[in-house]
Amino acid sequence: MQLAQIKKIAINTMIASLIGAAVVAVVAVLAGSFNDTFGKALFTLMVVALHALATLGFLETRVKINDSEDLKFFTNTMFVLIVLSFVTAIFGIWELLPESVVWKLYGTYFIFAFASLHGEMLYKTQGLDTKITNIVYANYGFMLLVILLLLPLLWLAGTDFGDFYYRLLAAAAIVDATLTILAVILHKLYLQKHPKIQSQIFPQLITKTDAQGNQVQQAVAPNKRKMHPLLIVLIAFLVLQFIAPLFFVLGGFLLFSE
Secondary structure: OOOHHHHHHHHHHHHHHHHHHHHHHHHHHHHHOOOOHHHHHHHHHHHHHHHHHHHHHHHHHHHHHOOOOOOOHHHHHHHHHHHHHHHHHHHHOOOOOOOHHHHHHHHHHHHHHHHHHHHHHHHHOOOHHHHHHHHHHHHHHHHHHHHHHHHHHHOOOOOOHHHHHHHHHHHHHHHHHHEEEEEEHHHHHHHHHHHOOOOOOOOOOOEEEEOOOOOEEEEEEHHHOOHHHHHHHHHHHHEEEHHHHHHHHHHHHHHHHH
């Protein structure tokens, strides 16, 4: 099915959901009561509309962004997560799944969304230099370890995992964030030494001579754009991932010293 057809279906679904929500609200008002079934039906229509809107956003991203700037793996992962989110929300509204399970599923979706964005940014830094590629592969290992350690904390809330488990998670998170930052820095340094190579995460630079005869570097016109907002979010999370474990270790040290 072509993207235009999917977009048309998403728009029609969103319109139908809004009309349906209005009909449910009008019927509830005329009936003089707004019982549980009316509420669930209204929330269902709202969920359908929101996920149709998210699908439209996904399609617009896929159409407008060119191949060199596209986060293909991340956007495809998000599309799958949108579908899973829709099913989870519907099951939660009609109480086919317990509320605690619904929130745990959404927590899992968030972890996988963040991991896919993180992994794709790492993928775009490797392939130019063997040292950077080896760092990226090692980073993938620690990223997987962080995910495997986070999921039991999410799904087995209230379980005592022991102090070493949390210290292992903190250490893995610090190494994960450090290797990512190191890969990006080395990638940038490599580009400065090889200016003719085009990067997938940094705009390509060209050298021009200004009016005073000085050599200056400028970004190629097609790539003149601000950093992708999702990458800003990723950087913020990586900084938090690096700093939060340090506070955890510092707090444990101060508690032990007392």
